[in-house]
Amino acid sequence: MTASAHSFSAHGSDQHPVVMVPHVNIHNFCDNQQTGEVLQQAAMDRRMGHAHVSIQLGGLAAAIQVYQHQPTPNVLVVETHAGREQLLAELGKLAEVCQPTTKVIIIGHVNDVILYRELMRQGISEYIVAPVSALHYIESIASLYKDPKSDPLGRIFAFVGSKGGVGSSTIAHNIAYRLSGKHSVETVITDLDLAFGTAGLNFNQDANGGMIEALGSPDRVDSTLIDRLLTKLGGKLSLLGGPCQVDREFAIEAHSMEIVLNALRRSVPCIVVDVPNVWAPWVRYTLINADEVIITATPELASLRNTKNIVDLLKQARPNDHLPRIILNQVGVPKRPEVSAADFAKAVGITPELVIPYDPMVFGTAQSNGQMLFEVGPKSKSAEQLDVLADILSGNNKTAPKSGKFNLNEIFQKLPSLRKK
Numbered sequence: 408m409t410a411s412a413h414s415f416s417a418h419g420s421d422q423h424p425v426v427m428v429p430h431v432n433i434h435n436f437c438d439n440q441q442t443g444e445v446l447q448q449a450a451m452d453r454r455m456g457h458a459h460v461s462i463q464l465g466g467l468a469a470a471i472q473v474y475q476h477q478p479t480p481n482v483l484v485v486e487t488h489a490g491r492e493q494l495l496a497e498l499g500k501l502a503e504v505c506q507p508t509t510k511v512i513i514i515g516h517v518n519d520v521i522l523y524r525e526l527m528r529q530g531i532s533e534y535i536v537a538p539v540s541a542l543h544y545i546e547s548i549a550s551l552y553k554d555p556k557s558d559p560l561g562r563i564f565a566f567v568g569s570k571g572g573v574g575s576s577t578i579a580h581n582i583a584y585r586l587s588g589k590h591s592v593e594t595v596i597t598d599l600d601l602a603f604g605t606a607g608l609n610f611n612q613d614a615n616g617g618m619i620e621a622l623g624s625p626d627r628v629d630s631t632l633i634d635r636l637l638t639k640l641g642g643k644l645s646l647l648g649g650p651c652q653v654d655r656e657f658a659i660e661a662h663s664m665e666i667v668l669n670a671l672r673r674s675v676p677c678i679v680v681d682v683p684n685v686w687a688p689w690v691r692y693t694l695i696n697a698d699e700v701i702i703t704a705t706p707e708l709a710s711l712r713n714t715k716n717i718v719d720l721l722k723q724a725r726p727n728d729h730l731p732r733i734i735l736n737q738v739g740v741p742k743r744p745e746v747s748a749a750d751f752a753k754a755v756g757i758t759p760e761l762v763i764p765y766d767p768m769v770f771g772t773a774q775s776n777g778q779m780l781f782e783v784g785p786k787s788k789s790a791e792q793l794d795v796l797a798d799i800l801s802g803n804n805k806t807a808p809k810s811g812k813f814n815l816n817e818i819f820q821k822l823p824s825l826r827k828k
């Protein structure tokens with residue numbers, strides 16, 4: 408499989424994942440406090456995890472001073488408030504102390520295309536007009552190291568349940584089915600539940616355990632190996648999963664997961680990762696580094712607490728990314744006291760993107776037939792809801808998750824009957 412179907416990515420800038428910045432030294436010289444704060448925020452971003460970053464004030468003048476006595480880094484970012492003439496003059500001085508291999512990015516306060524062209528002619532790698540955003544800054548640096556001949560990277564959608572059995576896998580598989588079908592995007596389901604995964608069953612296919620081979624020898628993982636390990640599920644959909652057996656134990660390393668997911672990103676435009684309900688370094692890695700995280704939860708207190716904990720972790724670890732999307736599933740189980748969607752939203756701080764009813768007929772039939780909800784109940788509320796999410800994830804109907812107000816204690820106090828159960 409190649410990345411030739413990357414038309415999926417052409418729906419807007421947030422559909423292009425910003426890639427990791429490689430292991431490089433980046434020195435920043437800001438000319439005002441506000442830029443310094445944004446760059447601090449960028450330096451903490453997950454995509455800058457491999458880079459060594461220093462930030463100081465003083466702008467272009469300070470940079471010229473500092474590099475009289477020390478070699479310039481891989482990337483030098485300097486902010487300046489200077490106008491065209493002064494900027495060009497000062498850059499002449501910087502050029503005298505700057506090594507030829509150093510890539511220079513200017514953050515300027517003059518929005519002038521002629522100046523931009525002049526700077527590019529002089530060998531400046533990028534000119535960013537202030538105010539700069541953290542993501543724009545990261546993207547500018549990452550693109551300095553991007554192979555211009557390579558296809559855009561694929562997007563990773565990580566689906567995780569707030570507790571066991573909430574329906575996360577079923578939803579992940581149906582979304583992958585929809586993305587590869589209706590939206591015609593080459594999609595791989597990566598089932599990380601190596602012993603108990605249900606992706607094979609849900610598509611009526613035997614498991615081949617390809618994921619074990621990939622994770623077991625990460626040094627060998629490339630597009631060719633990935634291609635060989637995939638099980639075709641029909642159309643543009645494939646599966647990379649575990650053997651779904653318990654005859655051996657397998658320890659997954661976060662580092663191996665990083666290699667496999669990055670290889671997948673280079674091979675295919677859409678990767679739906681079915682993350683099991685366990686907590687381990689590689690699960691944390693996968694969620695933090697996905698382009699989108701979709702948490703499926705049932706309307707119960709344990710689900711609510713766990714969702715809130717995952718959301719808080721992700722908010723803190725990925726301040727420059729989309730908020731996780733929340734699906735409230737199995738709503739309306741007869742006789743079960745439930746947390747309302749509104750209370751759930753208030754407690755977690757995010758409005759659920761979808762509310763899917765408890766529908767044992769459609770879900771049960773799909774499961775026993777090895778079919779998708781879209782096949783057994785295309786007109787069902789669940790299929791309709793999942794169609795909306797597939798549209799959003801494909802970029803056809805962008806809606807950012809809405810923030811709600813958080814007060815978990817207040818919600819718990821409102822639900823004494825639930826606490827007692």
Ligand SMILES: Nc1ncnc2c1ncn2[C@@H]1O[C@H](COP(=O)(O)OP(=O)(O)OP(=O)(O)O)[C@@H](O)[C@H]1O
Nearest residue numbers: 568571572573574575576577737764765766767770
């Ligand atoms: N809305 C729903 N109505 C009725 N049944 C549902 C609904 N959602 C999921 N189910 C059923 O719940 C069961 C568990 O679903 P699934 O395996 O997708 O959950 P999971 O969160 O991935 O579980 P696990 O923790 O085992 O990975 C399945 O039998 C599925 O058909």
Ligand SMILES: [Mg+2]
Nearest residue numbers: 575576600683
């Ligand atoms: Mg599952």
